[in-house]
């Protein structure tokens with residue numbers, strides 16, 4: 001937590017206790033090698049109502065929600081595009097899933113649908129086709145960020161690119177301003193409410209709000225271009241569905257993990273320990289024997305280790321797709337487990353090893369898999385990032401008690417619902433509570449998606465957008481009514497969200513009020 005200039009002398013004396021407030025500084029202090037940052041005057045670049053930090057899916061929703069509800073809004077993003085993981089780390093992927101909620105007809109997702117049609121995105125000639133599809137399969141990485149940027153700008157919110165959140169100036173339990181590092185030096189941004197959309201609760205942690213960490217697997221995505229898809233598909237037809245029992249035993253011995261079926265477990269906790277089940281199911285029949293031979297000859301590592309517990313391995317995404325624009329493309333991703341996403345040295349090592357493994361894997365495919373002879377990596381994602389990892393700890397939400405997959409006949413209700421998560425028709429609806437986004441100890445801070453309490457539970461991409469819209473809307477209502485986000489009139493927020501096209505259930509007294517003439 002940064003202290004204003006006046007306090008420079010104090011900073012020197014209190015260095016250790018101040019450092020103890022944030023994880024990065026606690027680690028630095030523990031290392032007994034620290035430098036003291038001198039106080040200095042920082043120019044204020046913006047003074048707004050709502051500051052959204054992180055322009056990923058959560059940040060996109062938050063910025064539009066706040067601006068459309070009348071707040072002067074700024075979104076601060078460290079890269080030069082909006083969309084975060086979806087573009088930079090997922091390299092284009094699916095946004096929304098047919099039969100799930102939030103659907104593409106809700107809130108700002110409906111604007112994305114219209115924008116993709118206007119931008120002539122591949123596969124979306126008209127709105128009817130988009131609706132029928134029920135999802136956006138983003139084949140072109142550049143399309144979605146452009147849609148997000150146009151929608152944010154049309155909402156009246158401003159975007160500040162190339163600016164990395166660095167610190168908060170906190171006074172009396174409130175963030176007065178944040179400091180950002182730009183390519184041309186530091187700048188300050190003042191605001192009334194701050195929304196942490198960094199995906200790692202970085203603003204919360206650095207501002208002194210309680211946070212917690214949970215293991216969540218990371219990944220580095222890539223695109224392998226130049227794949228002859230028809231040739232690969234024909235070859236695949238000649239291959240067995242699954243590898244032999246001997247191959248299975250060989251792999252189990254190597255990885256010391258009993259292989260099961262990914263599709264029947266849906267991943268599950270085992271996935272965290274060793275994610276080879278998916279690999280076995282999808283790839284063992286196709287090229288398992290060649291894989292074993294390459295590993296035995298030392299041409300391909302089975303996995304890389306990172307530190308004591310970290311593992312980098314590849315298990316998914318080889319199945320190539322024929323795109324109109326790009327031709328035949330396979331999209332393998334590494335799986336990284338056992339790496340603390342807040343340990344930057346370990347993350348950097350995992351990223352380097354992921355890239356190394358992806359290149360080695362491609363060389364293996366060139367040699368052993370028909371259709372891949374001329375294939376090459378044409379893009380590596382910008383970052384190896386976690387599906388979650390650090391989130392706020394709100395005293396308005398009890399993570400341990402929450403089941404986001406309730407049975408179909410027993411939906412999970414919350415009075416302060418701001419979005420509905422429903423993972424397919426066979427599962428019940430989960431009412432996502434506003435309380436999960438309200439930071440403790442810092443009065444004017446909300447956190448969305450992976451940064452919200454619940455972390456990985458709320459990572460689902462379309463939910464991140466709609467949760468963001470909920471947080472942005474609540475922040476704007478709080479500013480208008482001059483109350484803390486914690487004390488905001490949730491009925492007003494819910495009414496605004498309904499107006500914005502997010503169908504939320506009417507709570508008791510609302511239903512009664514609606515009936516009263």
Ligand SMILES: Cc1cc2nc3c(=O)[nH]c(=O)nc-3n(C[C@H](O)[C@H](O)[C@H](O)COP(=O)(O)OP(=O)(O)OC[C@H]3O[C@@H](n4cnc5c(N)ncnc54)[C@H](O)[C@@H]3O)c2cc1C
Pocket residue numbers: 053054055056057058059076077078079082083084085086089090163164165166197198199202218219220333385386387388448449450451459460461462464
């Ligand atoms: C490998 C992988 C696979 C996934 N697969 C799926 C899937 O199949 N289905 C699914 O529903 N979800 C999936 N997810 C989850 C996906 O990450 C989330 O849906 C999405 O990232 C949530 O968006 P977000 O905005 O919260 O975070 P992010 O997309 O991570 O966005 C965070 C944004 O904040 C910016 N930022 C971070 N720190 C700073 C800073 N200090 N200053 C300024 N800007 C900053 C980043 O540049 C980024 O733009 C996957 C995630 C990963 C990592």
